[in-house]
Amino acid sequence: MPDILASVDEVQLLLRLRDGDDLAFGQIYDRYKARLGYSLLRLLKSEVLAEELLQDVFMKVWEHRAAIDPTRSFKAYLYRIAENMAYDFFRRAAREKEILQEIIAANTELYTHVEESLLKKENIAFLERLLAQLPSQRKKIFVACKLEGKSYKEVAEEFGISTTTVNDHIQKAMECLKANIHRIPVMQLTGLLVSFFLEK
Structure with a gap:
C-alpha cells in the first residue's frame, strides 16, 4: 500500500510540475537529487562537476516540463536526460584527452x-x-x-x-x-x- 500511495503522490506532483508549479518541482528535486547526484559523482570523480551536471539535468527537466508524462516512469525519464547530458560532457571532454584519461584511470x-x-x-x-x-x-x-x-x-x-x-x-x-x-x-x-x- 505505501508504494501505491507514493506512486499516486508522484503522479500528482508531476501533474503540478507540468503545469509550472515550482513547489512541486522542489519536491521532485528533493526526492531524486541524492541518488542521481551520487551516480554522477561516481562517474565524474568531482563534486563540482557532479553538482553542475545535476543542476543542469534538473534545469532541463524544468525547461521541458510540458513534455513530462505522469503515467510513465519519471525516474527513467530523469536518468535518460542525465545519460544524454553526461554523454555530451564526455564528447566535449574527448577534445581534451588528458581529462578523459584521468577520469578513466580513477575508475x-x-x-x-x-x-x-x-x-x-x-x-x-x-x-x-x-x-x-x-x-x-x-x-x-x-x-x-x-x-x-x-x-x-x-x-x-x-x-x-x-x-x-x-x-x-x-x-x-x-x-x-x-x-x-x-x-x-x-x-x-x-x-x-x-x-x-x-x-x-
Missing part, C-alpha cells in the same frame, strides 16, 4: 565492465584486435575459456597443461586487455563509462 571499477562489454558479440572485432597482441597459445586458451565457455579443466585437458597454467594464461591475457584500455576508441569508451555509472 578501476570500469575494468570488469569493459571486460564484460568486450565479450559481447558487437565488440568481438575490437577484442580480436587486442587479442592479436597475445602469444598464440595464450590467445587460444583465452578464446576457449572466455568465448567458447569451456571450463578450465576442459581447456587443460585439450592443451595438455594444468588448470593452474590455464588460470595463469587467463590472468596475463586480462592484464594485457587492461593495459590496452586506452586503445579503445574514445567515444566507445565514453559509452561504457556512462552506461556503467548511470545504471538505473
Whole structure:
C-alpha cells in the first residue's frame, strides 16, 4: 500500500510540475537529487562537476516540463536526460584527452565492465584486435575459456597443461586487455563509462 500511495503522490506532483508549479518541482528535486547526484559523482570523480551536471539535468527537466508524462516512469525519464547530458560532457571532454584519461584511470571499477562489454558479440572485432597482441597459445586458451565457455579443466585437458597454467594464461591475457584500455576508441569508451555509472 505505501508504494501505491507514493506512486499516486508522484503522479500528482508531476501533474503540478507540468503545469509550472515550482513547489512541486522542489519536491521532485528533493526526492531524486541524492541518488542521481551520487551516480554522477561516481562517474565524474568531482563534486563540482557532479553538482553542475545535476543542476543542469534538473534545469532541463524544468525547461521541458510540458513534455513530462505522469503515467510513465519519471525516474527513467530523469536518468535518460542525465545519460544524454553526461554523454555530451564526455564528447566535449574527448577534445581534451588528458581529462578523459584521468577520469578513466580513477575508475578501476570500469575494468570488469569493459571486460564484460568486450565479450559481447558487437565488440568481438575490437577484442580480436587486442587479442592479436597475445602469444598464440595464450590467445587460444583465452578464446576457449572466455568465448567458447569451456571450463578450465576442459581447456587443460585439450592443451595438455594444468588448470593452474590455464588460470595463469587467463590472468596475463586480462592484464594485457587492461593495459590496452586506452586503445579503445574514445567515444566507445565514453559509452561504457556512462552506461556503467548511470545504471538505473
